Amino acid sequence: MSGLLPVADALAAILEGVTPLEAETVPLDLCLGRVLAADVASRRTQPPWDTSAMDGYAARAADLAGLPAELRIVGESRAGERFGGEVGPGEAARIFTGAPLPTGADTIVIQEDADRRGDTVTVREAGRPGRFVRRRGLDFREGEVLLEAGRVLAPADIAIAAAMNHPELPVRRRPRVALLSTGDELVAPGGDPGPDQIIASNAYGVGAMMRRAGADPIDLGIVADKPEATSAAFDRASEESPEVLVTLGGASVGEHDLVHAGLEAKGAKLGFWKIAMRPGKPLMFGRLGPMRVLGLPGNPVSSMVCAQLFVVPLVKALLGLPPDTQEEEAILGGDLGENDKRQDYMRATLKKTPQGLVATPHGRQDSSMLATLHRSQCLLVRPPFAPAAKAGDPCRIVRLDV
Numbered sequence: 001m002s003g004l005l006p007v008a009d010a011l012a013a014i015l016e017g018v019t020p021l022e023a024e025t026v027p028l029d030l031c032l033g034r035v036l037a038a039d040v041a042s043r044r045t046q047p048p049w050d051t052s053a054m055d056g057y058a059a060r061a062a063d064l065a066g067l068p069a070e071l072r073i074v075g076e077s078r079a080g081e082r083f084g085g086e087v088g089p090g091e092a093a094r095i096f097t098g099a100p101l102p103t104g105a106d107t108i109v110i111q112e113d114a115d116r117r118g119d120t121v122t123v124r125e126a127g128r129p130g131r132f133v134r135r136r137g138l139d140f141r142e143g144e145v146l147l148e149a150g151r152v153l154a155p156a157d158i159a160i161a162a163a164m165n166h167p168e169l170p171v172r173r174r175p176r177v178a179l180l181s182t183g184d185e186l187v188a189p190g191g192d193p194g195p196d197q198i199i200a201s202n203a204y205g206v207g208a209m210m211r212r213a214g215a216d217p218i219d220l221g222i223v224a225d226k227p228e229a230t231s232a233a234f235d236r237a238s239e240e241s242p243e244v245l246v247t248l249g250g251a252s253v254g255e256h257d258l259v260h261a262g263l264e265a266k267g268a269k270l271g272f273w274k275i276a277m278r279p280g281k282p283l284m285f286g287r288l289g290p291m292r293v294l295g296l297p298g299n300p301v302s303s304m305v306c307a308q309l310f311v312v313p314l315v316k317a318l319l320g321l322p323p324d325t326q327e328e329e330a331i332l333g334g335d336l337g338e339n340d341k342r343q344d345y346m347r348a349t350l351k352k353t354p355q356g357l358v359a360t361p362h363g364r365q366d367s368s369m370l371a372t373l374h375r376s377q378c379l380l381v382r383p384p385f386a387p388a389a390k391a392g393d394p395c396r397i398v399r400l401d402v
């Protein structure tokens with residue numbers, strides 16, 4: 001074996017012992033995308049009474065056996081104000097969509113099928129008894145659980161929660177993920193890079209991914225490659241008390257890669273460092289006090305791929321959701337040589353064809369190349385020591401969530 005930790009073992013170590021965060025109560029208009037923390041039962045029956053589905057006349061089916069039928073109008077029922085009286089034999093009430101069905105009536109005649117003259121209406125056509133009547137509870141009943149714990153709330157869920165008379169919902173608190181970029185060479189976008197500097201991109205991409213996964217990213221900025229600066233940055237991170245600290249860069253073995261030593265100096269419990277994966281070999285995991293710390297390699301593609309494969313599942317676990325790291329079958333779109341000891345995650349395009357999904361890896365897979373990531377829809381997954389493969393062979397992919 002390579003001595004490097006397999007990808008699945010690394011993920012298992014990161015997720016070990018993670019329990020979902022506590023619930024908080026949030027107003028409905030802020031619930032989109034949040035994870036429901038408890039079953040929600042209706043406080044109402046809907047509709048609360050038998051109601052009309054059309055504008056027309058509420059009548060008794062028995063009076064409509066022979067047509068045309070002439071009925072006397074005894075009142076009006078509209079949405080918001082019902083007719084308090086009763087519809088007796090030979091009688092009808094004017095009614096509008098959404099209005100309560102008056103006592104005695106059991107059928108709605110739509111106004112297109114009737115002619116009104118003063119207080120009389122002549123019904124020319126009528127449907128079966130109960131036509132155009134929505135029965136009480138047709139939609140849902142008080143006490144019925146319509147939203148189940150663990151659901152990621154979508155617009156229709158929020159609409160039904162409102163209809164059930166819930167102005168707010170219990171949802172899982174969003175995990176807080178602190179992001180720390182390391183490197184003397186980095187300048188924030190819009191800044192003024194010196195001759196040996198580049199623009200920092202990782203915290204923005206990874207932060208966006210965290211937000212989409214349901215977490216709140218906290219950008220702790222850029223820290224210089226100095227032990228004192230690294231130490232101070234870890235203190236700032238601890239003060240924010242996030243659930244997760246993600247360091248970006250400085251994970252490798254060079255003299256200026258200070259994350260590992262910095263964490264050790266702070267007394268962090270280090271889990272693993274270096275895994276059998278490309279990109280992402282120097283991935284690091286440990287715990288600093290209550291924080292889970294993931295040290296992501298600085299190469300931009302390594303940072304993004306590791307964030308999707310390891311940090312997003314951690315965020316999901318903190319939200320009580322399954323990891324969602326599903327691999328899918330596809331067809332290889334180009335020839336590939338034998339793989340080495342690292343599990344490969346190759347940026348590839350994904351096309352739907354009559355034969356199935358075709359994944360075609362890009363020729364250059366350098367982990368510095370963000371433009372290739374941007375032009376990819378999936379990662380082609382090649383296990384360690386996978387044999388050479390030809391176009392048309394089956395392959396495994398994970399869809400990119402970037």
Ligand SMILES: Nc1nc2c(c(=O)[nH]1)N[C@H]1C(S)=C(S)[C@@H](COP(=O)(O)OP(=O)(O)OC[C@H]3O[C@@H](n4cnc5c(N)ncnc54)[C@H](O)[C@@H]3O)O[C@H]1N2
Binds near residue numbers: 202280296298302
């Ligand atoms: N002797 C060895 N050298 C390297 C190894 C190794 O095993 N032995 N591993 C290589 C691999 S694989 C990777 S990946 C990188 C990871 O290095 P670091 O995590 O220490 O990352 P840095 O050196 O800080 O940066 C790498 C690269 O990425 C750029 N970078 C860093 N942060 C950002 C950012 N926030 N936004 C944009 N770009 C960033 C940085 O400028 C470097 O170019 O190590 C290899 N070396």
Ligand code: MOO
Binds near residue numbers: 277278279299302368
């Ligand atoms: O892991 Mo590094 O990501 O191969 O470039």
